[in-house]
Amino acid sequence: MVDLSSRYLGLGLRTPLIASASPLTGSLEGLRRLEAAGAAAVVLPSLFEEQLTLEAHEVGRLLERGAGSLSAALALDDYNAGPFGYLALVDKAKATLQIPVIASLNGVTPGTWVEHAILLEEAGADALELNIYYVSSSPGLGGSEVEWRYLDLVRALRQTIGIPLAVKLSPYFSSVANMARQLVEAGADALVLFNRFYQPDLDLETLEVAPRLVLSTSEELRLPLRWIAILAGQVPTSLAASTGVHTAEDAAKALLAGADVVMMTSALLRQGPEHLTVVEAGLRQWLDEHKCQSVGQLRGKRSQRSIRDPAAWERANYITMLATYPDQVRTEAR
Numbered sequence: 001m002v003d004l005s006s007r008y009l010g011l012g013l014r015t016p017l018i019a020s021a022s023p024l025t026g027s028l029e030g031l032r033r034l035e036a037a038g039a040a041a042v043v044l045p046s047l048f049e050e051q052l053t054l055e056a057h058e059v060g061r062l063l064e065r066g067a068g069s070l071s072a073a074l075a076l077d078d079y080n081a082g083p084f085g086y087l088a089l090v091d092k093a094k095a096t097l098q099i100p101v102i103a104s105l106n107g108v109t110p111g112t113w114v115e116h117a118i119l120l121e122e123a124g125a126d127a128l129e130l131n132i133y134y135v136s137s138s139p140g141l142g143g144s145e146v147e148w149r150y151l152d153l154v155r156a157l158r159q160t161i162g163i164p165l166a167v168k169l170s171p172y173f174s175s176v177a178n179m180a181r182q183l184v185e186a187g188a189d190a191l192v193l194f195n196r197f198y199q200p201d202l203d204l205e206t207l208e209v210a211p212r213l214v215l216s217t218s219e220e221l222r223l224p225l226r227w228i229a230i231l232a233g234q235v236p237t238s239l240a241a242s243t244g245v246h247t248a249e250d251a252a253k254a255l256l257a258g259a260d261v262v263m264m265t266s267a268l269l270r271q272g273p274e275h276l277t278v279v280e281a282g283l284r285q286w287l288d289e290h291k292c293q294s295v296g297q298l299r300g301k302r303s304q305r306s307i308r309d310p311a312a313w314e315r316a317n318y319i320t321m322l323a324t325y326p327d328q329v330r331t332e333a334r
Contacts, residue, residue: 002287003294004280006040008238008261009127009164009190011100013040015280016255016295020242020263021045021104021131024273031093031101034268037276041100043263044093046131047086049107052116083116087123094124102127102166108134108149110156117161127164130157130188131195143174150179151186158187166190168242170197176227180235190238191231192263193224215266220244225257232258232303248282255295258303 004015019039024030026045034042086103093101103125105117117128132153136146150169157165167188173179180191196216203210221244228239238261241254246267254262267275283295292298 002284002292003296004284004287006261006295008041008240009102009166011041011126011164013100013261014038015040015283016259016261017251017276017280017283018043018102018240018261018263019268019273019276020265021129022265022269024268026089028089028092028096030273031097033273034276035097035099037273038280039099039273039276040261041102041126042093042097043102043129044086044089044104046104046106046129047083047116049105049109049111049113052083052105052107052113053111087119090120090123090125094126100126102129104129104131105157106131106133107153108132110152114153114156114160117157121161121163125163127166127189128157128161129166129168129192130154131168132170133195133197135197147173147179147182151182154183154186154188164189166192166238166240168192168195170195171223171227177230177234180231180237184235184237188237190240190260191235192240192242193227193231194243196220196243215269216243216246217266218244218246218250221250221253225253228254228259229257229303232300248279248286251279251283252286252298255298256300256302258300260299 006013006016008016008018015038017039018041019025019034021043022045024034025042031042090101090103101124103117103120103123105114105120105128107113107130120128130153132150134146134149150167154165154167165188167183167190169179169183169191171194183191201210201212202208221241224241224243228241232239239259240261240263241257241259242263242265245251245254245262245264251262264276264279267279287293287295287298290298
């Protein structure tokens with residue numbers, strides 16, 4: 001029997017397959033379906049800094065009263081349905097599910113809203129994922145200033161909570177590897193690669209900016225695959241592959257690169273939570289066919305930690321790809 005057991009954020013998991021934040025993880029019914037289909041853990045949808053800033057004075061009152069006030073707060077209809085409804089979901093999920101429940105916060109600046117993380121911990125969250133969505137549009141804002149915003153926020157959360165902290169970051173830093181190291185030094189227990197920013201479109205009839213949801217494809221796995229292979233073994237932290245994991249083959253690739261776990265969203269939205277069962281069965285079959293008794297034997301076999309000069313390897317890989325381009329085009333055309 002192939003052993004798929006994995007560890008992420010210090011948590012023991014049955015498999016490396018995690019249901020990432022989506023509408024499916026936003027209700028108790030959806031969470032039950034995901035667990036029944038085989039999710040090893042779930043990440044709840046993010047609470048946003050903008051929501052919590054409005055509730056800051058209420059959060060402060062709760063913190064002054066201590067943990068015992070949490071159950072009372074959940075019963076009060078006068079509180080904002082978003083933040084405190086979220087706390088209720090964490091509480092109910094922990095009482096219902098047997099798998100780890102990871103809460104999520106989305107923000108860009110340190111502030112009193114960060115204190116809401118204490119309430120998430122008190123509600124029973126096994127870990128917290130910080131989803132930083134910040135795109136600098138100011139030509140006067142330097143890259144180092146943007147990085148310090150991230151690091152300050154991670155430090156603030158690390159000082160606030162005792163549960164493990166994951167950081168979901170973007171691939172748009174000038175030095176992703178250096179930023180990854182700094183985030184770990186600031187207190188991140190895991191890195192999720194990568195945050196998938198949804199790009200706006202323009203409506204040619206109304207001439208307005210139109211948000212359009214485009215789900216990911218397996219092709220988008222290549223970017224996180226590259227950076228996980230670079231970081232695995234080089235940065236002392238858990239690594240999660242996010243964006244582009246749709247099939248058992250995708251999961252196997254991420255594990256080969258060095259990921260501890262893989263996170264799925266788009267594939268589950270398209271095909272339903274039960275798709276997890278298909279991916280798990282396929283991963284077991286792939287490992288068995290390749291004579292791997294566990295994911296531990298597979299993990300990191302194709303990372304760059306065994307390469308003397310990763311930068312030179314990257315250049316060589318790029319040149320090889322260009323040199324074989326005509327052959328690849330002919331293969332695609334068949």
